[in-house]
Amino acid sequence: MFFFQKAFFFLLLAGCWLMSSINCQPTYNYHYCLDQSEETPSTSFQSNLSVLLDSLSSKASQNNSFYNDTSNGIYGLFLCRGDVNNSICQSCVSYATQDITSRCPSNRTATIGFDECMLRYSNTNFFGVEQTSPELLAWNTIGNTTSPNEANFGALALMNGLIDEALGTDMLFKAGNRPVGKESEVRYGLVQCTRDINTTSCSNCLGQLMNDANQCCQQKQGWRILAPSCNIRYENYLFFQKPPVPPSPQPVPAAPKPPPDNGKAPA
Numbered sequence: 348m349f350f351f352q353k354a355f356f357f358l359l360l361a362g363c364w365l366m367s368s369i370n371c372q373p374t375y376n377y378h379y380c381l382d383q384s385e386e387t388p389s390t391s392f393q394s395n396l397s398v399l400l401d402s403l404s405s406k407a408s409q410n411n412s413f414y415n416d417t418s419n420g421i422y423g424l425f426l427c428r429g430d431v432n433n434s435i436c437q438s439c440v441s442y443a444t445q446d447i448t449s450r451c452p453s454n455r456t457a458t459i460g461f462d463e464c465m466l467r468y469s470n471t472n473f474f475g476v477e478q479t480s481p482e483l484l485a486w487n488t489i490g491n492t493t494s495p496n497e498a499n500f501g502a503l504a505l506m507n508g509l510i511d512e513a514l515g516t517d518m519l520f521k522a523g524n525r526p527v528g529k530e531s532e533v534r535y536g537l538v539q540c541t542r543d544i545n546t547t548s549c550s551n552c553l554g555q556l557m558n559d560a561n562q563c564c565q566q567k568q569g570w571r572i573l574a575p576s577c578n579i580r581y582e583n584y585l586f587f588q589k590p591p592v593p594p595s596p597q598p599v600p601a602a603p604k605p606p607p608d609n610g611k612a613p614a
């Protein structure tokens with residue numbers, strides 16, 4: 348079990364902003380070197396793996412926020428958090444491909460996760476298979492909620508709402524906030540699935556993580572649960588990029604024949 352200190356995150360974040368985005372290291376969360384066989388992979392596996400990892404890295408540089416790829420019997424994918432832009436995604440995936448090889452130098456199956464992206468590979472085909480194990484649970488050790496019941500209902504409503512919305516998107520991703528509790532304090536949440544699995548599997552995956560959140564995290568101010576096929580995170584501070592504000596419509600000169608009204612007026 349891991350316990351994250353919020354102060355620790357703030358430090359990393361501040362350090363990150365001082366650097367240029369190309370040198371900015373992603374924020375490490377976990378890695379798993381999963382096969383435990385005695386037999387070290389052949390050099391041909393190692394070189395096939397590096398071909399696959401290079402290919403994934405180049406897919407990230409082509410503005411993909413998710414990609415699953417296979418070559419020479421090795422299966423791999425990366426997923427960037429739905430709100431990060433392509434330059435962050437690209438540098439995270441590029442860093443992950445190097446870091447996973449140094450952390451799991453002799454493994455045929457491995458996973459590495461950062462705040463900004465995750466990367467997996469295996470010599471067996473896992474594409475389309477919903478996987479919730481291994482599962483990483485982490486929460487802020489600083490303080491419990493002052494009024495647990497209230498805040499918990501708010502958290503549930505926020506997270507379940509985000510899950511419903513995410514299942515309706517191609518990205519299988521949603522981040523958002525809402526005021527919770529009597530004090531109407533704003534809380535922030537994020538849910539996301541890898542896009543090799545379908546909507547049904549994504550729903551099951553996120554549902555299981557929410558069950559686990561109910562068990563582990565009832566009184567926590569912030570928590571996250573990270574699994575291979577999906578992840579959820581809840582905090583009392585903004586931890587994702589706010590979506591860009593759409594440009595306000597320019598005033599246009601009155602046209603003789605305006606197009607038919609095709610939507611609601613902006614609020």
Ligand SMILES: *[C@@H]1O[C@H](CO)[C@@H](O)[C@H](O)[C@H]1NC(C)=O
Pocket residue numbers: 379380381382383384385386387388451453454455
């Ligand atoms: C895989 O990783 C584990 C550590 O998790 C290590 O003990 C093992 O030797 C590695 N290599 C193989 C071939 O399993």
Ligand SMILES: *[C@@H]1O[C@H](CO)[C@@H](O)[C@H](O)[C@H]1NC(C)=O
Pocket residue numbers: 389391392393395419420
């Ligand atoms: C690596 O790829 C080559 C084809 O390029 C294949 O013949 C070989 O079996 C692969 N090695 C492993 C260990 O998968």
Ligand SMILES: *[C@@H]1O[C@H](CO)[C@@H](O)[C@H](O)[C@H]1NC(C)=O
Pocket residue numbers: 410433
């Ligand atoms: C990258 O992808 C995003 C989202 O899919 C899109 O809005 C943007 O225009 C793309 N940028 C480039 C340079 O292709």
Ligand SMILES: *[C@@H]1O[C@H](CO)[C@@H](O)[C@H](O)[C@H]1NC(C)=O
Pocket residue numbers: 368432433434435588
């Ligand atoms: C991507 O996001 C980072 C962090 O918000 C920002 O510093 C950077 O300028 C953005 N890059 C682009 C190309 O939008």
Ligand SMILES: *[C@@H]1O[C@H](CO)[C@@H](O)[C@H](O)[C@H]1NC(C)=O
Pocket residue numbers: 489490491566
């Ligand atoms: C938070 O609540 C847990 C039990 O749910 C308790 O063990 C822990 O001591 C509490 N922590 C603080 C800082 O109050």
Ligand SMILES: *[C@@H]1O[C@H](CO)[C@@H](O)[C@H](O)[C@H]1NC(C)=O
Pocket residue numbers: 415416417474475542543544
């Ligand atoms: C990516 O995964 C899907 C299953 O979710 C599969 O149909 C597709 O062939 C995979 N793509 C590659 C390049 O392997």
Ligand SMILES: *[C@@H]1O[C@H](CO)[C@@H](O)[C@H](O)[C@H]1NC(C)=O
Pocket residue numbers: 475476477545546547548
């Ligand atoms: C979703 O994927 C699962 C696992 O591959 C499969 O059993 C199920 O039939 C799929 N559901 C739909 C609606 O495609």
